[in-house]
Amino acid sequence: MTPELWTENLKPGEHWSGVLRRGTSLRITALQARANVAAMMYNYESLPERYNLADTLKAQHTAFLTAGCVCYSDMGRILCSITADSCGWHDTLCGLSDAAMVAEKFGAGSFQQRRNEFYKNGRDSMLNELGKYGLGKRDLIANINFFSRVTADADGALHFDEHHCRAGDHVELRFEMHTLLVLSTCPHPLDPQPHYGPAPVTLRAWVSGAASDTDPCRLHCEENQRGFRNTEMMFLP
Amino acid sequence: MNARSPNTAPLREPAWIRDQIVPAGEPWIGTLAAGELLRIVDLEGNQAVDTLFYNVRDPEERYSAVDTIRAQGNIYLTTGSALRSNLGATMLTIVEDTCGRHDTLGGACSAESNTVRYALDKRHMHSCRDNFLLALAHYDGRLNKRDLPSNINFFMNVPVTPEGGLEFADGISAAGRYVQLRAHMDVLVLISNCPQLNNPCNAYNPTPIQILIRAAG
Numbered sequence: 001m002t003p004e005l006w007t008e009n010l011k012p013g014e015h016w017s018g019v020l021r022r023g024t025s026l027r028i029t030a031l032q033a034r035a036n037v038a039a040m041m042y043n044y045e046s047l048p049e050r051y052n053l054a055d056t057l058k059a060q061h062t063a064f065l066t067a068g069c070v071c072y073s074d075m076g077r078i079l080c081s082i083t084a085d086s087c088g089w090h091d092t093l094c095g096l097s098d099a100a101m102v103a104e105k106f107g108a109g110s111f112q113q114r115r116n117e118f119y120k121n122g123r124d125s126m127l128n129e130l131g132k133y134g135l136g137k138r139d140l141i142a143n144i145n146f147f148s149r150v151t152a153d154a155d156g157a158l159h160f161d162e163h164h165c166r167a168g169d170h171v172e173l174r175f176e177m178h179t180l181l182v183l184s185t186c187p188h189p190l191d192p193q194p195h196y197g198p199a200p201v202t203l204r205a206w207v208s209g210a211a212s213d214t215d216p217c218r219l220h221c222e223e224n225q226r227g228f229r230n231t232e233m234m235f236l237p
Numbered sequence: 238m239n240a241r242s243p244n245t246a247p248l249r250e251p252a253w254i255r256d257q258i259v260p261a262g263e264p265w266i267g268t269l270a271a272g273e274l275l276r277i278v279d280l281e282g283n284q285a286v287d288t289l290f291y292n293v294r295d296p297e298e299r300y301s302a303v304d305t306i307r308a309q310g311n312i313y314l315t316t317g318s319a320l321r322s323n324l325g326a327t328m329l330t331i332v333e334d335t336c337g338r339h340d341t342l343g344g345a346c347s348a349e350s351n352t353v354r355y356a357l358d359k360r361h362m363h364s365c366r367d368n369f370l371l372a373l374a375h376y377d378g379r380l381n382k383r384d385l386p387s388n389i390n391f392f393m394n395v396p397v398t399p400e401g402g403l404e405f406a407d408g409i410s411a412a413g414r415y416v417q418l419r420a421h422m423d424v425l426v427l428i429s430n431c432p433q434l435n436n437p438c439n440a441y442n443p444t445p446i447q448i449l450i451r452a453a454g
Contacts, residue, residue: 142302
């Protein structure tokens with residue numbers, strides 16, 4: 001876990017963005033139960049290359065993410081690998097909350113009333129951060145919701161697991177390319193909790209190095225071996 | 238097939254104002270005015286029709302798979318499904334569906350994803366994302382790769398298990414089955430009639446489709 005690079009604490013509902021270089025790992029830790037961390041990822045060297053939901057799911061024959069999985073870009077390359085995970089399931093299907101949904105569920109929660117604890121929503125939080133890099137509505141990709149578990153039954157109906165994320169749960173991401181990471185800690189859009197109650201999280205980054213030849217994410221499936229090969233081609237001398 | 242005899246059709250429907258065959262593996266781009274109906278016919282069965290929609294007046298508003306899934310609480314599309322935008326608006330609704338279920342998780346094939354999914358030497362094969370990119374490049378120059386979010390795959394079958402598994406399965410469509418949509422805003426329709434030869438999404442045999450458009454009856 002050394003050398004450690006930095007630690008940041010995200011308050012409930014806070015949005016955040018930053019660049020994680022290849023060979024850097026990030027641990028996201030839920031400080032309370034029922035956390036949700038929405039995430040979007042872009043190749044920092046070429047922002048049109050970004051996380052792709054379908055390519056990630058198809059390559060690994062899964063509808064959710066956990067340790068051993070990688071997050072694919074739309075160019076057949078890997079943005080990051082999930083190297084550790086205490087909760088076993090991260091949602092990929094349900095997107096973000098928006099202003100109308102938050103107002104309907106929780107009522108008005110303006111800055112004037114609540115100061116910096118005003119009610120935030122996932123979509124506007126992402127647009128806030130994306131705008132700092134010249135990105136906007138065109139770049140609202142299908143996001144990951146770390147720490148949330150939503151299953152689909154045989155008819156395709158969705159079911160949100162209210163007891164999935166516990167305080168202290170964590171997930172570790174090892175970045176395989178220089179990545180712009182955009183986060184929002186707003187509640188999951190399907191979380192039925194009747195009051196606005198996002199959870200705080202911490203971020204801790206350290207130098208981990210790139211994936212070894214026997215890395216479990218690389219060996220997870222043949223598809224990932226080809227994905228790592230495509231990614232490493234970008235970083236040859 | 239445009240004219241209907243009053244003896245066989247009790248209610249006379251408006252004629253199709255557009256009736257076009259899209260050959261296997263080719264893109265199609267066109268507009269649909271608010272209120273118009275779009276019918277896509279799977280002429281020979283088990284064809285995947287990769288489709289995206291944009292708001293003509295503000296193309297930064299476009300189809301969003303995750304907003305659609307979240308709003309209807311279900312991962313499959315069929316009659317009654319409201320197709321939502323990245324801003325939460327209903328762009329179109331599915332008003333008829335003789336297939337029964339359509340996918341919006343499987344995305345569109347690309348040269349790059351083919352190298353990951355199948356083999357490095359599959360890069361040369363034709364793909365939906367190449368169709369999308371070329372159709373957008375020739376259209377009006379406003380849209381490009383940033384404008385390719387997760388799409389709909391009409392007639393494609395990608396079941397998700399309660400345990401979270403995901404596979405491309407044999408199609409549940411058949412020759413002549415169709416899906417019909419009503420536009421709630423003026424939309425740009427971008428289609429790739431999928432050329433994929435490496436998985437059963439097209440029964441390994443891409444075939445033509447028919448695109449029909451008419452005013453609401």
